Amino acid sequence: MKRWLYLLHRWLGVLLALFMAMWFISGVVMMYVGYPKLDEAERLAALPPLDAARCCATEVQTLTRAPATLRGARLVSVAGAPRWVLTHTGREVRALDAVTGEPIATVTGAHALAAAQAFMPGVAAWHEGTLDEDAWTHSKALDAHRPLHRIQMADAAQTVLYVSSRSGEVVRDASRTERAWNWVGAWIHWLYPFRGGALDAYWHDIVVYGSIAATVLSLLGVLVGVWRWRFRGAYRGGAKTPYREGWMRWHHVLGLLFGLTTVTFIFSGLMSMNPFKVLDSGAPRLEQRLARAGGQLQHVSFTLPVREALQRFADDGLIVRELEWRNVAGQAYYLARGRHGQSALLRADGAGDTPVQGLDAATLRAWAQALVPEARVTGAEVLTRDDLYYYQREPHTMSGGSRPALPVLRVKFDDPHATWLHLDMRSGAVINQLDAHRRAGRWLFAFLHSWDWPALLALRPLWDAWMIALSVGGLLISTTGVVIGARRVARKWPFRAARAPQAHAA
Template sequence: MKRQIYLLHRWLGIVLCLFMAMWFFSGVVMMYVGYPKLTQAERLAALPELDGTACCASLQRWLDSAGRSEAPTALRLTTVAGQPRALLGYANGASHGKGGGRAELVALDGAEGGRVDGATPAAALAAARAFMPGVATSYLDLVAEDPYTLSKALDGLRPLHRVQMDDEAETRLYVSARTGEVVRDASAVERDWNWVGSWIHWLYPFRGGATDALWSDIVIYTALAATVLALLGMLVGVWRWRFSGTFRSGSHSPYREPWMRWHHVLGLVFGTLALSFIFSGLLSMNPFKVFDSGAPKAAQAGRLSAAQFALPAGEALRRLAASGFAARELEWRVVDGAGYYLALDGQGGTRLLAAGARADVDFNTAPPFAAFDMARLRQLGGTLLAPHRIVAADVLRQYDSYYYSREAHTMTGGPRHLPVLRLKFDDPHDSWLYLDPATGAVVKQVDGRQRAKRWLFGLLHSWDWAPLIERRPWWDLWMVAINAGGLLVSVSGIVLAWRRLRPRAAPART
């Protein structure tokens, strides 16, 4: 039995040691250079203040121009190339991108209300110049996707115009051909480092082409095999180590050849951490849907209607400006059945403004306000997973283990607002909801299985444990040590694999 395990470990290592070396090296790169994305802060900072005197067409005009029989589930007013643009989202629309079934976006002229059917190369250049004023531009091409735009979040925005900016960072902008917005930016540093970072870490060479449909399975089964390899390596290492006494060489390891001995010793020292890293990476793919509990999503606001927004958008912008709030985007929100405008400024600050009739609010005179009352938010939250009841409600003014912030470049990074209201329910899935009083929205929902994933993936793979990530550079040193140890084990395995596979000279004939 042991011999079969030795052989299985050997041949799995020959096949997989190069993959493992790539994962450990690229993991260090991803600590500091993430996959390109346009953050909310970058996007808002590049937008001008919305002008209530030059905007807007009525909501009913926008709904009519969209030409859809159903009402939208989302509506946002932004600026594209210096002009107001309304973006309506329809949940049951089929995207024209790769991810069929995703919400479809319909772009409209914010001032006149007419439909904007696609953005030309000239429009893409205009959007890029408005995004980075005073920087020379050159149009590259139109692509469905490229190595830096594989995110599913972009599926409803494809195809994408690529525009090269002549700035110091050599920024490349991606402009949606559907909405005309700048939806991604990628500097030369991000583009270059991603070839040895996210690109190989996520096995993106298998994205696109004949293997695209198999990409998820390739990642899952490769990581699963690597997990078995690491586990078998630990078993073999322990079996071969002489804990009491030594071999004739004076070593606790039976191997005399330096590379074999180093592989043995390094595997014992770093094997457990390497195993946890590979196994947690496997869990990031939610293999075989192990973290899907079937828990229903919170019943947030559904479709928007003109009746819920009696206050015109232009008037809302004028009131916001009069209160000293410079709105750069406006969102239409339905909270507890009533319409509200959510305004965002260039620093990510928010204001709310009642937009329709309520028994307790006169929207004609109500001023903008910063957040919903926590008691009202709790009452609203109690209806979101009906008929299940709230068993605990807490106002969080500090992050907890499941709602926390990471650096913007990380996979789950970005700022998270505080305070939030955390509600725990008595449903069979042990669901928790986090509600943001600044927006009235559910910003996170986790059930028992997702909380398990937070520890099995989030902790073991990224070590995003508050006492550690709040005390950098200790987190950096710990993460680099883990990856360096795993890399050394893998590199020694590569050397041994090469020695096993390389052609050997035939013995001389006598």
């Protein structure tokens, strides 16, 4: 039995050691340069102030004409002109001219170029064409905006902007530095060479089954390493390891030192893919809960004219860059956002005259209860600092820049799925839903893969040193495995066997 496990470890290593080495190198790169994305701070900083005098005479008709699938509505400026951007079930995006209320049927190359130059004023640019997907736009978040217009900017960073063909908004930016580092970062780490081509349909399975095989390889390595190590006594010559050849000896010793953390890195990467839906509990999705509780926009009345709302926000000191329609606890609100992410709420049904900075915990707790009516609230807590289940990461990281700042309200329920809801106290938005399966996933993926324990993250550069040390250990195991595997293949290579009879005959 041991012999078969040795052989399985050996030949899995021949197949996968190089991939694992690339994963460790690219993982360190991703600590500092993430996959290109346009985060909320960048997007808001690039938006001009909304001009109340130019828009919105038809906002009420815009909403009443919208189908029941409407999930969200925002007023923004695109290429200097006000525009409604509507999001529907299934993430379909439509845009309407905010002056006339007419649909934006086509976003041409010229329109996309104008939007990009408004996003980066004073910078020359040229339209490079439209595309469905390229190396920097694999994210599912962009699916609703495809095909995308690619705009090359002539700034010092050689930024590429991607413009939605649905709304005309800039939806992604990628600087030359990001693009260069990502060839050895996220593009390799996520096996994106298999995306966008003939193997695109199989990418998910390649990642999942490749990660399973690499996890088995690593576990077998730890097992074999322990079996072969003399904890009591020594081999002939006084060594604890039976291997005299340098590469084999180092592979054995490094495997004992870093083998378990290598297993956790590979396994947690597998869990990021939610293989076989193991992290899905069967609980209703958040969208289903909102629809059942009447949380759609059609269930509330927006009667306050947008022009007047913008003026009230301005009188309160907030220059609005984006205005969003919201249904919070069955009440209509306008959510206004400023250049630096500051926000305020205003009742949109005429019931409130003054913007407020947020909603009270009692109102949001009642709204949370309405979303999970079948269960009893077992706890409600206002979070004012990061904890193990709600914390901020750097904007360039995979989850960074996507969570509202504190405070947030956490509401816990006693339903069979042990559901938690997090609600943003500034906007009233339900940020996420965490059931027991998803909380387990936080540990099986996020913690094991990134060691994102808030107490450790607060001690940078200690976190950096820890992550780099573990990654270097995994890299050394993988690199020695590559050398050992290459030597093994060279010895077994069929041409060597084929040349031997010829040399004997000569």
